[in-house]
Amino acid sequence: MDSAIVYWLDLAGTMVFALSGVLLACRSRMDPIGMLVLAAATAVGGGTMRDLVLGVQPVFWVTDTTYLWVVLATVGASLIGYRYIHRLNRVFLPVADAFGLALFVVIGANKALLLGFSGVVAVLMGLFTGVAGGMIRDVLARRVPLVLRSEIYATAAIAGGVVYVVCEVLGVAHLGLVLSLATTLGLRLAAIRWKVSLPVFVWAMIDPDVSTRQAADADFTASVHTDQPPGKPVRRKMRVRMVHHRKARTLWAEDE
Template sequence: MQSLVDAVFYWSDLFGTAVFAFSGVLVAGRLRMDGFGVIVLAAVTAIGGGTIRDLIIGAEQVFWVADPTYLWVILATALLGQYIARLPRRLPWYILPLADAFGLALFTVIGTEKALAHGTSGMVAVVMGVITGVAGGMIRDVLAREVPMVLQREIYATACILGGILYTGTLALGVTPLLATLAGMLGTFVLRVAAIRWHLSLPAFSLGR
């Protein structure tokens, strides 16, 4: 049973990696990058956040150094993604945002969990969940010379904060790790999808210029 749960999470993690990598492929295509640029943007988007997390919490090994499967998934996504992105549109428009929301939910909880497993406080663990979820996309946007969208647009990182608090909080209340994981993921996923569906956004803080 546990090994089944582990397998589901591992494959979901690889799926989330591919979805995040594909968002890097799309940005690279808008900027007319070459094949190497596509791979770099796919990679920083998919594993940038988790890498920063692993360095800061002092993991024994960065996760993709320990298991290069992530790199192969990114390489395959970068190569196949260039063709898929040029196909005449066949998928309904909401598939990609839904997949991205799923990846965000999963990455957030994975990051929060890994931080707690390394003995951090709950506050730090929530921050690590957010970093895992959004830092890769921020680096992608900086490389593309854009102000990271996550700092300006609709609710995205806020969904990570909610998910991380739900995971940490329910765990502290004594529920099983699996239930806490589902609660954290559901919180992130539902808030993110609601933000997309009803165009929710946080108010901007403006000081004029």
Template sequence: MSGVVYWLDMTGVIVFALSGVVLACRSRMDPFGMLVLAAVTGIGGGTLRDLVLGIRPVFWVSDPTYLWVILATVGVALLGFHYIHRLSRRFLPVADAFGLALFVVIGTHKALLLGTSAVVAVVMGIMTGVAGGMLRDVLARRVPMVLREEIYATAAMVGGIVYAGLYTLGAPLYATIAISLGATLGLRLAAIRWRLALPQFAWVKVAPKVEQGDSALSTPKKAKERVRMIRRQRRR
């Protein structure tokens, strides 16, 4: 792994670990709970990725620096607990968006270096970016961000496709990283700001048409079920 990618990975671990600390504070967890959420968020996605790709040992076992970085992040957060506690509710999704963008690049890049196909590399990028946050939210008894209305996994997929495509075309590494980061981060932040969401499909009952000549005593027609595309109202 090149130096720039390694430091991007470390930055992603710090950002995601900090988001875990913030959520632990909001959930009124003790310092051990903060450490667990920080670790799960920071290295959970990459661990799952390495296990799926058959990499042994996983990255944080071969390089314990990741663990020390998580410990340092939690330690600094404890020292500045009052500042962490005052962070607005907007901080968590924004920090999560930065971590998502960074980890999509890392996961896709690592899979491509192992010689996987572009499709597999994109899946690994999504897994690296999404899995840690999902585990964090589940442990905190929250609905994972990936399952909410706003675009989340789609942003990761777009960033992964951009990275895999540019990498396959032989684009410079720095340009590939910057464009992929911008695609994922820009789409995710736009989704947070304007509540962008994909359309949803659901079974809805369609009332039968009342034709002229039907008497009031005739057998009522049953409502039919149809699959319709629906959009939820924006929350204000």
């Protein structure tokens, strides 16, 4: 890989991830310090975890403080243009985040391979680099991390990492860079465009005369009509099904 191009793209990905942390801080009504913390956690958290796991000391942003300056500049620009940054949340930021994810996966996997680790470890390091920062950000904001929900996010990162490692083993590193970026980016953008998601497990409380499949297909809830005599309690049963996340909301509210 051309190290200079990758370096500048890495800084661009750092800026995008920092901006996503700023936007979440705004939605969570945090002060400027909170914005800075979430921006830094999102931008360099994944790479920091990667370096710590791989035993790289000091971590990358200690040896190259340009990453910290990019985070500071992003937060500063957001504070100046705070009236307009919320408009980036609809179209630009999800797409830019997908580009950042694809690039971070390649960088993490490549670093692990350069240090002599196995392909499995390289795929995991690509995953860590791409998603760990967002997980830290969501935890600090008291949200369920995006990667642990039904979004096609970690799946895209794993697929891109596998493609890159396979191409490296076959000796086509430059092709692997392109194919890995295309795989991660294609899966993530397709998930955003067509709202594709993984199925989720849902607990459903249904009446004894209604099957769980009928409850899911017909959008039944706990108040399904039955022929039980008035005043007689209905013994509902708890069932578990794997359904689409939209169907899950009809069977079991997220806050229950």
